[in-house]
Structures are given as C-alpha cells and as structure tokens.
Amino acid sequence: MKCWANKVVVVTDCSDEVGINVLERLAKSGMIAIGFGKSDDIVNKTKKKLTDLSNTPIDGKVVLCECDITNLKQLRETFDTIIEAYDGVDVLVNNAYCNIDCLVSTGDLGDFKKVVDININALIACTRLAAGSMIERKTRGHIININDLCAYQIPEDSKKNVFIASKAAITSVNEILRHEFRYLEANIKVTNIACGSIESEAEHSPDEPKLKIRDVAKLVKLILNTPEHLQVHEVLLDSTLK
Template sequence: MERWSGKIVIVTGASSGIGAALSLCLANHGLKVVGLARRAHLIDYLALKVTGKGSINSRRCDISEPKDIEAAFQWVEKKFGGPDILVNNAGFLKFGNITDLGNNALSEDAIISTLDINIKGMIMCTRHAISSMRKRNFNGHIININSITGHYVPYRSSFNVYSSTKHAVTAFTIALNNELAELKSQIKVTSISPGLVYTEMVNDFKVGYPILEPEAVADAIIYVLSTPPNVNISELVIEPISERRL
C-alpha cells in the first residue's frame, strides 16, 4: 500500500457500513479519503477516529443525482487535485417484487432509486474519475462494490430488482475493463462481490445467517489495492463461511 500513501480516494456511500469501514481503513493506511454521502455529518464523526497518517473529508452528495456527482468531483479536483482511486460503494436495497401480482410490490420510487443509485450513479462517478485520471496521466483504480447476487438470481423474489442491478455491475466492470484494454489504458477496474454483510440494508438477515463484518470487505479491498501495477484482479468474491444461496 506504500505507493498509495498520500493519494486521493473517493468512497461513495461512506457514511455507514462498508463505506465507513473502508474509509477509516484507507485513512489509517495513509490515504486522503473523500467520503461522499447524503449524511455527510456521519463522515465527519468518522474522521475523528482516524489514527493513521491519512485523513477523511466529507462532501454531501446524492449519488442518484448526476448534478450532485458532477459538483462533488469538481470540488475534489479543485481542493485535492482529483481522485487516484474511486470506490463505487453506494448502494440501495429495498425488498419487494417487480410486479403487483402479490402483496409485496415495490413502489415506483423504490425501483427508480435502486436503478439510479446502483447503476446510474456508479457509471457517472466512474466517468468523472477516469476523466480526471486521464487528464493527470495517472493510472488509478476503480473498485465497484458488487454482490454475490450479481452472479446468480436468488430464489427469494424480493431480491429481483436489486439482483438485476448487481448483474449490471458485473457486466459494466467487464465492459469497462475491455474498453480500457482496447484503448491501451493502465487504469485498473475491480468488482468486489461480498455475500451478506452486516449493514443497514440487511436487517432481516442479521439473525440466523452467516454474515460478514464490513471490515472484512475493507481488508479484501486493501488486498486488491496492494497488487503490483501490472496485476489486475477483475473479480473477487468474499463470503462468510457456510453461507448458503438466498
């Protein structure tokens, strides 16, 4: 991780869960973290816990809004010079069905939020980050927080819209790696696919299911970032022992 010391990393959805654990871990490894979230005050509290040589800075940003994203990345460029690493961590999960055939249909707002945050926001953040890296001629790293549900469709139909967006993350990561290779870019792109993680999104599964702590996912990301410049881990799946398919 020495080559990343003092570098700028943007973490979306940094106010809780994986984003919070990762932000603290990266700062303790000497990176300058810019946490983006709607609840920016929670990131400010997190900054007080840093014990390493890095730092955590907050910026309020709604990842579902392209104008918010554009303003946030412009702010990072002006204040810090631009991102060297982007972690697309922000995610939205609302349990419910695609249709109203049963009694648990998702609202249209919930469906749109799932698409906007899990797909649209991730793609827009990536575009801004790579544009900044290109302008600075820096070979950075894009990390997309995916899910094991991005590799299979759970039998629980209440995951259907979420799983659909995570399959899109899988496809987007592959497509972006292909594009960067075609254009002779050395920027890395990695998909991290955790199983169940102890976050606000999975309250219904916190009892009786094997579950990962957010810090375990943060450690996996540190491992990915620690690889040599000529090595890219395009996909990493991390699950708790004995986890079964949903």
C-alpha cells in the same frame, strides 16, 4: 500501499459501516480518503462514527462531502471541487447502493427508478467522472465496485428482484470497463467485489453466516496493494462462519 500515499480515493457512500471502515483503513494507509454523504446530517453522523472508531494515528486524511450522487449537477460540482483541491482522483470505491423490495413485473415504478438511479446510473456517473480525471492525467488508477453475491446466485423467493438485476448489470459494466480501459490504453484497473451477507445487514437471518465489515475493508486495501502489472477482475466473498 506506498504507491497510493497522498493519492485521492473517493468512497461514494460514507453512511454505512463498510464505507466508514474503508475510509478509515485507506486514510490510515496514507491516502486522502473522501467520503460522500447524501445530507449534512449523514456527514455529521459519519464524523462522529469515525472519531469513535479511530484509535490509531491516521497517516493520510479523511474528508467528508455532502453529495447526492443521483444529482448529476451536484456530483459534477463535487468532483470539480475535489480535482481543484487535490489535482485529481486516483481511486474510486463505488459503495453506494439501494436495496429495497421491488419485483420487476409488479413492483412500484418509483422504487424501480430509485434502485436503478443509485445502483446503476449514479455508479456509472461516478465512474465516468473519476476515470476522466485518471485518463486526463495519464496516471495509475483503480475503480472498485462493491457488489453483491446475488448477482451470481439468485436467491429463491426473493422480493428484491430489481436490486438483483441492478447488481447483475454492474457485474457486466465492470467487465465492459476493463475492456474499454485496455482499448483506451488507460492505466486503470477495475475490480468487482461481490459480497455475501454482511454483519451489519439486520434484515438477514441471524443464523445466516455473515461477513465481518473489517474483512471487506481489508480486501479493498489488499486489492489496491497488488503489483501494478496484476489485475484482479472479481472476487466472490462470503463467510463460512455463523
């Protein structure tokens, strides 16, 4: 991780356990880890969780920002502030998501819009802003999208079909970006991590195998630690243990 020492990573949601663990792990590796929270209350709760979680020295830095990623004006201002303070963004971890029951054919249109706004529109907006900083400075960059296995393996009798559709869309966006950056001759990697059920997701059956949060965060670090000439396109991650 020496190549990322003192480099800036933005994690788009610091309110869930995956985001918190990614922030902490990358900060301990010497990065300036910046997490977004939708409200001041979320930011304060995350600060407390990070304090409780951290029991070893952090070589880098953790910065938490109040930012609603669906608010484009606020999002642009937040990225401008980060770029002004730290010269740019080097890594983006798109971790924010909205997972609610909504059928494509009959679901509430308000819920439909909320899922699409967070899972697709905001992710693309964050990606454009981060990639713009990388391309302008002609520096090495990496964008990691935390996805879901449902984009590849559609569950039977699911009520979260709009969520599934949004995650399938991001799988396509990930591959499109990889080709676009190659066309633009930008030194930016793009990786899609599709996760199965994670241990903090209480809505899943207790008998269902679940991923450990720390393993997802470890994988993010592992992918960032690959040699510059290697591209990890996507990883399908699930647990074999109950």
